[in-house]
Amino acid sequence: MLKENKKELESDVIQLVPQLTLDCVIFGFHDSSLKVLLLKWKGTEFYSLAGGTVRQSESLDKAAERVLMERTGLDKIFLRQFHTFGNVERYDREKIKKMLAHLIDPDLWYERAISVGYYALVDYMKVFPNPDALSDACEWWDLNEVPALLFDHEEILEKALHALRLELSFQPIGLNLLPEKFTMPDMMRMYEAILNKKIDPRNFQKKILKSGIVIKLNEVKRGVAHKSPFLYKFDPEKYEEVLREGGLFFI
Amino acid sequence: MLKENKKELESDVIQLVPQLTLDCVIFGFHDSSLKVLLLKWKGTEFYSLAGGTVRQSESLDKAAERVLMERTGLDKIFLRQFHTFGNVERYDREKIKKMLAHLIDPDLWYERAISVGYYALVDYMKVFPNPDALSDACEWWDLNEVPALLFDHEEILEKALHALRLELSFQPIGLNLLPEKFTMPDMMRMYEAILNKKIDPRNFQKKILKSGIVIKLNEVKRGVAHKSPFLYKFDPEKYEEVLREGGLFFI
CATH class of the missing domain: 3.90.79.10 (Nucleoside Triphosphate Pyrophosphohydrolase)
Structure with a gap:
């Protein structure tokens, strides 16, 4: 036009x-x-x-x-x-x-x-x-x-x-938003930014791990203030499976 | 056409x-x-x-x-x-x-x-x-x-x-599908029909009551085989509130 x-x-x-x-x-x-x-x-x-x-x-x-x-x-x-x-x-x-x-x-x-x-x-x-x-x-x-x-x-x-x-609240998210390797706090901050509210970290980690969409790597993130946190990456197959079937509940 | x-x-x-x-x-x-x-x-x-x-x-x-x-x-x-x-x-x-x-x-x-x-x-x-x-x-x-x-x-x-x-799974439903007065099993059967799967009745009743969207009436349903079950109706204000804010999780 x-x-x-x-x-x-x-x-x-x-x-x-x-x-x-x-x-x-x-x-x-x-x-x-x-x-x-x-x-x-x-x-x-x-x-x-x-x-x-x-x-x-x-x-x-x-x-x-x-x-x-x-x-x-x-x-x-x-x-x-x-x-x-x-x-x-x-x-x-x-x-x-x-x-x-x-x-x-x-x-x-x-x-x-x-x-x-x-x-x-x-x-x-x-x-x-x-x-x-x-x-x-x-x-x-x-x-x-x-x-x-x-x-x-x-x-x-x-x-x-x-x-x-x-x-x-019912589908995995982050595959396009996060870098290839990320920490659990990185992922949680993404959820917090989208939901605009604080999330309980232990509960969050438990749910994410239980869903099986991420794989824990044998690497830690360097250069952070506290204890070096472990890095994770998405498990693409499991991610796709949960995406197809739904079933994550976070909020 | x-x-x-x-x-x-x-x-x-x-x-x-x-x-x-x-x-x-x-x-x-x-x-x-x-x-x-x-x-x-x-x-x-x-x-x-x-x-x-x-x-x-x-x-x-x-x-x-x-x-x-x-x-x-x-x-x-x-x-x-x-x-x-x-x-x-x-x-x-x-x-x-x-x-x-x-x-x-x-x-x-x-x-x-x-x-x-x-x-x-x-x-x-x-x-x-x-x-x-x-x-x-x-x-x-x-x-x-x-x-x-x-x-x-x-x-x-x-x-x-x-x-x-x-x-x-996150919004109240039934206001247009159920009759004005209904029993908890009626409501559960509606959810089962839509989800096409069995629901645990006690868990269901607990969640529905906790959500506050229904009001228990001082009436029972007559003419049913077993113990006459209590009738409920929707609380329109609470229903609208949950509808606006989301937050029911059933599946």
């Missing part, structure tokens, strides 16, 4: 599913806190989540994978559809049209758009944030410091976080 | 969101088993879930409520969006076009349609099943006896059931 893309779109070079968009909430974990990737819109101080369109020839999942690849440079990452946003007036359209008139021709907006929400869990260190055609910057924000977001993206972020927290 | 409706649709009397449909998995509970409402397509032996379209002027939720009202005569029922089905080839379209050519002009099919899935929990006794314009019959089927379904509706039903089972 960029002005300069108008002709291209009209000529149906890229045929899109009408009135359907995608929004991707891209979470990363760093420094014991949860981050989210935001776009800063060209020539403005406005932020939004990463978004995209759906082509006639691609599935919703493929479209979400494409958007993620474009914004992060990563593929094969944990990606989950969580909700489709289908209110008629998802936000104040007239206001937004004016705010973005320098970028998007107000006549080109759909009567309404339905947006499919996905959330992704990525390794913060592996991401090369890449702005889209409508944005000047693509940046990580600490979840506790997220600025006001355009459209209904605050609601979408909120709902993604809710879905992630629920999912966390 | 009915042949006789072609003119009406073309004249934009009802302006629909293009390429977007809804599918509703309507569950009922009766005789200790879970039922699902199916449509039998006109002049065929083919069955499907209840479906519908989305108007430009209505939200997805409102569209789902409309479909449910049309098929069951009920409103204000438990209705939950669970997944949007967005594969390009959701089913063998050429085959289906031929199978339904007596009802739907093959030229009128969209290039593809994305379908938003909802599931509903209704009181079996209160439903008046009502076929739609494309079907001869609207009938309850026992979940264990469901016939082959058109389109990708077996996958949609499977996913709805999965979502319902997950939801059951």
